[in-house]
Amino acid sequence: MSREALQESLSAVMDNEADELELRRVLNAFDDTQTRDTWSRYQVARAVMHKDLLIPRLDIASAVSAALAEEQTPAKVVRGPWRSIGRLAVAASVTVAVLAGVRLYNQDDIVGNQLAQQNPAQSLSAPMAKGPAVLANYSENADQATGPMANGVLQGQPGWQDQRLPGYLRQHAEQAALKGAESPLPYARAASLENR
């Protein structure tokens, strides 16, 4: 068999375009180190072209062959009844964890909404000062991603944000309303912050 023919077959195998005959030819020739070198060179070229990650000189095939040659008899796998029970336990605990997580997550939502409903009419400054519970109110309509996050962050450190954010919200509304706005809309926004 000519070298060129083999290389062509190698290339075809690598591109996943080899037919049965070519695949057989390559497998037969694979004990040859030269063929394996060619194969690994092709792999490098391919990795470069596809910008893939490649670990060079990782000859798993020969390592596996060596290991197989050394092994005398296949060790018998001991598989007692406890093993399957153990697996079952792991699966069960994962399920429980997932369910608990979902439940906790939902509870968080429910608690937030309930609190929001309990305090339907509150000024901006009052709930901010009251702490994390009512902050759920604010993130109620926000995105899922931002809502709990805002909650969490604000729950952790009530001081600075509580003092500043209401003031800044109000200042923005006033600036927008008082500084040459055409429509009454910014005024209404500002007034809605002052209400109740």
Place this chain on the structure above:
Amino acid sequence: MRVLPLLPLLLSGWFVVPAHADEAQDWLKRLGQAEQQHSYQGTFVYERNGSFSTHSIWHLVQDGKVRERLMQLDGPAQEVIRADGRTECVTGKLAPRLGDVSAVAARQFDVQKLNDLYTVAMEGNSRVAGRPVAVISLAPRDQHRYGFELYLDRETGLPIKSLLLNDKGQLLERYQFTTLTTTPPDDSQLSPAAKCQPVAQADAGAKLGSTTQAWHSDWLPSGFEQVSSTVHRDPRTRIEVTSLLYDDGLTRFSVFIEPLQGAAVPDARVQLGPTAAVTRHLSTPQGDMMATVVGEIPMGTAERIALSMRVGKDDAQAKP
């Protein structure tokens, strides 16, 4: 000639599509002039999550000058008297704590700019406050601002209903007239009922850049321009706060920057109806600063702006 009667039909078909697109533009132009051209009075409601309020408005256009009185009808009686886009005086809690609200010229309604930032489309006809309206939608061309649905009075072009919608089409706020008449209000209706505190009109440039360094943003969503920049001392904490106001023609956001003075403060995000507030910690050569962005913009945009705040006037000016 049997073809001739068909000709007008064909021609009208030819003209219908551009006419439809132009209709939205015409309404946009009318919207831009409506407040300067028509006297009116009426009541409107404002609603965002967790808040619902009702207001009366008296709007007089006389000899090209605009005079306006706004009065809240529920809760504390708050009033605002405005003349030509400037706030003359306010009553109640709306009175600004800052002491000065620097003058900014009424923003120019720039139809071309709005078309660059929003896709304007005619949505159809409807009825608001018992009056026929034309509905136009302004869908943002990027993800850095919210969309509007405007209901314009067919007679005057006034926006008598305005909805603010996020990218998922969820309603963030509603502003809607319940009654509207085009009767010009008289003087008694335009004078304040309670003691009206005049708003000091400080010069915008006077307090800038003398002791404290100026700030600018490395990144702004397209179309937004800085319309004011002030430095003031917080009356309670005695800390110097830089505040900047940006505008794209429809939407505004503010940036507040204050030194931390050693306090450890976590970043925070709050959404209040249409208004997002993001607080971000910045490390500068002058020490740690806290940048707070507040505005009717998406949370992600506010966050990106907060992270882009830099000391110095502008890159071009900062370099010698």
